[in-house]
Amino acid sequence: MTRRRTAVALVAALVLPAGCPLAAAAAAASPPGPGPSDARASDPRLDVAAAAVTAGDPATVVVTGAPAGSTVTLTVLTSVGAVVLTGTTSGTTSGTTSGTTSGTVAAGPAATFRLPAAVTRSAGTAGLVAVASGAVGRGELAVRPGTVAGPVQSVVGARSIVADGADTAMVVTIPTDRWGNAVADGTPVTVGRRGPDGAVTTATTAVTHLLAWQDLRAGTRAGQGAVWASVGGTSGPEVGLAEVAGVPLPFTVAPVEPAAASHAVADGRSLLAVQTSVLRDARGNVEPDGTLVTLEWGGPGGPSRAAGETVAGVARLWLQAPGSARTIEVTGYSRGVTAAAPLRLSFAAAVTAFPVRSSRSGADAVVDVGPVAVSGGALAADGTPVSVTVAAAGRRWTAPGRLLSGSVRVTVPGAAVTGPVEVSVAVLGATEREVLR
Amino acid sequence: MIRRSTAKRLVAQVLVLLGVVVALAAVVGAAQLVLRLSTGASTASALHEVDTVPADADLLVHWAPDAWQRDRRPEPATRTLVAAAYVRAWAAVGHYQTTGDGQALQDTFSGAARAAALALPRSGVATWDVGHRLRLEFYALDGATVAFRDEAADVVRSVPGAGVLLSRESYDVVMVLEDGYWRVRQLRRDGDAGTVTVAGGGAPAVDGATPVPAARLADGTATEFRPADWAHLDRAGCAAELDRARALGLTAIRVPLPFAGLGGGRPPAAALDAVRTVLGLAADRGLSVELVLFDGLTDLSPATWAAADAQLRALVAAVAQRPPALWDLADRPDDRVSATAGPAEVRAFAVHVAGTLRDADPAAVSTVTWADPATAADPSLAAVVGAVSVAVPPGADAAAVVATVRAGIGDRPLLLVLPGPATDGGWGPVPRTPARQAHDLASDLLAAHQAGVGSVSVAALADSPATGQRGLLRADGTAKPAAALVAAGAALAAVPAPGVLDLVSGRFWWAVAAALVVAAAGIWWWRRRRAPVGRRAGPADGGGPAGPSPDRTPGRTPAGIPPGGERGGRHRAAPRAGH
Structure with a gap:
């Protein structure tokens, strides 16, 4: 009879629309059995116990409070994601978990979960949520970072500072354990520094907010220095820090x-x-x-x-x-x-005096310049610019030229007008004048 | 005695009818099966795939005042880049856990954190971050290392077999600038402020949530009021409608706020002004207001929660001077179960936004209107809001709904939402008429009053494209019979049941009548076609007694009588041969 009622309920649930009164009636005809609500009513709370472990070590989580044979779903909320594990309660457990001290386990059937290194390698406080037959339990698993594993890498910035006694650089380091977790806050960190003068100084800081940092104030002597960090007996490579001169004093x-x-x-x-x-x-x-x-x-x-x-x-x-x-x-x-x-x-002027000869050629004025000698007697360099200006009857003509072997002939078209003509030649700042009649 | 051929025909018709019934049942069954598989009763059936770049990423991060007060502070652009990279890193974790694609993790994590995230066993946990509050703890002088504390990482996880987990967690974070990109170098969980579990079924569905004291609500009758356009509110039109509501004797209005119509997670000032205006107009007329949030937001998966939070906070801030009497955080969210949001996600949404409202305005009175009385009766869900609200669909037994809910919520105030039947006629055997609306409404109100439920919301104020024909008033402003029932002291017991004329006026019965006429005509035509020539011709034509052919095998006639013989033969061949 019960089986028939169940079958009827199943068929009705499939065929009849949701919300239909007949469907509800069919569901009501279904015989009661062990379900979530029953488990909640009888046992609404689970106990979740876990002892603190070091990152990478296996951890044990014990869930109690669910009836024997219950399926327990344990969600582990780690620092980098969530993991779901499923187990079954069995046996009777009491005492503490796996030789630890803080994970007290209540008596009764328990589901034991062993978390591998892949789950515990990230340090932090992992949240634990266990669900069994609708009952819920919560706990925490403290995963402590391990001891520091070298090398202790340092980052210095800026890499070059002014040796003025005021400029500052900073060294930042994240000392980590073997899994890459920053070591516990408060861990002392020694920062070593070799100045440009070779003097070595040390300063002590501590890990705060997963890292350690130290100001590096400049000295007054320029040169190349180095910085490194160490935790306990574990150190790291040097990182260069240049201290350079400040702005110069007025110079000559x-x-x-x-x-x-x-x-x-x-x-x-x-x-x-x-x-x-x-x-x-x-x-x-x-x-x-x-x-x-x-x-x-x-x-x-x-x-x-x-x-x-x-x-x-x-x-x-x-x-x-x-x-x-x-x-x-x-x-x-x-x-x-x-x-x-x-x-x-x-x-000083490179040329003091030079010969100038002018003549007429039809309507043009022809001006011969040179040889032009500079100081010491040598001929002026080839290509030295020459400027010839002819002035007559209120008019001016100008023509350029360049010396070749110290001389040049410059023709000024249309400049040979009737009457006296004043010819002016400039070479390297020196000027010679002549009147063409 | 039935002729042999008639018996065969009847058997054939019965078989065809059975075949149709079986086919129909198969279709309905398959549809039910598909519906169950697509909506799902468990979170495991929801299709969760976390995006690598979360929607509304810019709404996720809020910076608390910096703890780092040294000379160099993060430049605004740097702060934005750090926040964006951090949000993408969270999304990468969720994406990897649901898809196994670790490329985003490679891009957003660095060093040991990247290795640890990739090494973590995948369990199909979908993770969404819906909010972060960051406090800067360190910023390196060279601008390449930053450390901050995520004081309030609101994280949602959909866990197969465990429902949805809501938690506010804290993290210590170190990010470094590598190759021009900020990446997470250290990520350390530092506990949480409690994890809330939300199951997809059963009761109590919620565990671990902070309970809210029961609210005190004034008794009264409300109706749904939907302005046509929030972006361009018709102030005069709204005022006139609210005057009408007051004149009907209503004491409150229930105002659904369209999520998209208000600008999603970035509501514009005009929309917020419109909400303030409606609140002001209602207050001027002595009407209290119930604001119904997230109307039309069909996707209640955690991917949309950040935008929902942003809109809720904006609304709370906008109406701080004149807050509504009640915040309804969602109207029938359990009807919005979808492929991406199963029942657990929907319930978790309600729990989450209740927390958001509590954070934004601790004095706000909230509720959620559930469609399923069993869900409304869940004491764990009722405990996260100040009042419990349940919708009673047309035709449902309001008294039974009230009894069901009351059994679970104790002394927490209960509101009934009676959306009411429309007056559009409908195609059912019981037509939706104004008389039916009035009768059903009177019955429900009577049941509510007898059950001691003082706060009721009925129908809509007026017919409109948004409300359909559920209004107490027609679109032209004339009152339907139900309009007379909402005033205090209305004679609810005197409302008569719809009469026969009201019943037969329905489209269904007109359609049935038309079908019967068509069927009768078809039968008449069929019988006329099947009749032998002699019979159709009648005795006057000299035909003998006629009847259906006992044997329809071509070429054969009983007793060897040839076709076209004295007893007829094949009914199609015989007349032709005769002619």
Whole structure:
């Protein structure tokens, strides 16, 4: 009879729409049996006991409070995910779990779960939720990180700081156990540091929020240092920390060869070497190689600029001689610092006098220039620009030319007008005049 | 005595009828089976696949004031990147646990944490994170390492065999910048503030939840009030409708808030203003308000909870100056069981949003309107809200529903929601007419009053596209008979049952009558076609007595009489031969 009623209920449940009174009646006809509600009513609470373990060690969880033979579903909420285990209560258990001290187990049928290393390798407080026949129990499993396993890796940032006694870098380290868990908060960490002068200092900090960190304040001496961390007897590799000079003090700029500079001529092409003094910061540290130095000076064509980098604190640069005699002021800059005083350089005229001959050729004026000799008697370089200006009857004609072997013939079309004509020739800042009649 | 041929025909008809019945039963059975498999009674049947980038990821993280007060603080963009990477890391854990695809874990975890997550045995646990509150504990000078504490990680896990677990957990986290991406280097669970378990069936379904004191509710009758457009609220129209509600004797309105219509997890200011306006208009008329949340949100899987939380918080903040009398956290959520949200997830949703409301406004009075009286009667579910609400569908026994629920909830206040029948006629044998609506409503109200239920919500205020024809008022504003029943002291017992004329006015009976007429005409036509020529022609044509042919085998006639002979023969051949 009971079987028939069950079959009827099953067929009705399948055929009749949900919510139909007949379906409910059919369900009611189903004989009562052991179900979730019954178990809840009789035994609503489970006890879940687990003792603390070290990460990676197997753990034992004992669930009691469910009737013998009950299926227990244990959900373990670890730091990196959840695991579901299923077991059955059997036997009678009391005492403590697996030789531990904190996992007290109630008497009665128990389901015992052994958690493998894959579940316990992540340190933290794992939540335990056991469900059996509708009854629920909760617990916690403390998974402690193990002892530190080397090497203790350090990260330093910034890797380069200014040796001004104020700049700061930071070393961060996460000492871990063999499973990669950060060791327990409060674990002391020793930070070692070798300064540019070779002196070794140590500082002690502690693991907080899964990591340890230490400020690294700069000294006053520039150079390469190193930092490392250790926990107990376990250390790690060195990490470099460079301390570099700060901004330089005002520096000077001077010709490399002062004697040559005193005879500099404005030939438009010769180069004059100048250099800075040794760039040092306020604490005497030489600026690192590659520090940029810029020279600026003015001229009729606008400001000019040259840039160079220091080697051993000194930057050497070359200035091109101007095309006409003048005195220039050279100002140096580096890292926002201006040179103590501008460098004054005087360039004398490269040419003092040269022959000019002019003649008429039809309507054109023909001007022969040269030979032009520069200081020392040598002919002016090929390609030296020559400017010829012809003025007559209130009009002006201009024609360019370039020296070849010290001379050049310049023809000024239409400039041979009637009457006297004034011819003016300029070469390297020197000017010669002649009147063509 | 029945002729042999007639008997054969009857047997054939009976067999055909049986075949139709068996086929119909098979179809219904298969449909029931598919329905059960697709909706499922257990969480294991729900299709859980956690996305690698959670929906509404930007709603998940809130930063608490920093504990790290050193000179370098995370730049706003860095903070955003860290939060985004952390949320993706959580999603990666859920994705890996449900699919076995570890690529997202590779991208979002680093070092030992990555190895541990990949080494963890997969148990099919679907994990969703629906909220985090982060407090910065460390930020390296070089901007490449950050440590923070997740003080309130709201985590939802759907566990095969154990239902849904809701927990607020705390974690210590270290993230590092690797190859331009923030990755989790250390993730350490540091306990929880309690884990709530929610089962998909049976009672008590909830274990571990914080109970809420029973609320005190004023008695009264409410009706459903749905403004047409929350984005462009017709203030004058709403005021007129609420005037009408007051005139009918109603004391409250029940206002469903469309989840999507209010902007999901990011409700715009205009929508929040509209809610405030409705509350103000109702208060001006002495009507209390029950706000019904998440109307139209069919997917109650944890993937949508973050948006639901965000909308709820926004609403609570928006109406803080004039809060509603009651927050109905969901109207019949148990009818929204789907492929992605089984019964356990649906119940867990109710528990979760109840907690969210409690966090946002500890003084708020909440309820959930369940469709299933057994679910409403679950004391563990009732304990998470201040009042219990149950919907009584049309035709159900309201007194029985009240008795069922009352048996489980003790002295906790009970609200009845009577959506009521529509007055659209319908195609059933019992037509849905205004008279039927009035009768059913009177019966339910009477049962509620006799059972001592003082808070009742009935029907809708007016017919509209949103409410259908469940209104007390027609779309043109005229009152239906049921409108007279909602005032205090209405004569509920005097409402007569619909009469025969009301019954026969239904479409069903008109359709039956039409079918009978068609069937009669068809039978007449059929018999006329089957009749022998002589009989159809009648005695005047000289035909002899006629009847159906006893043997329909072609070419054969009884006693060797040839076709077309004296006794007829094949009814189609004979007339042609005769002609």
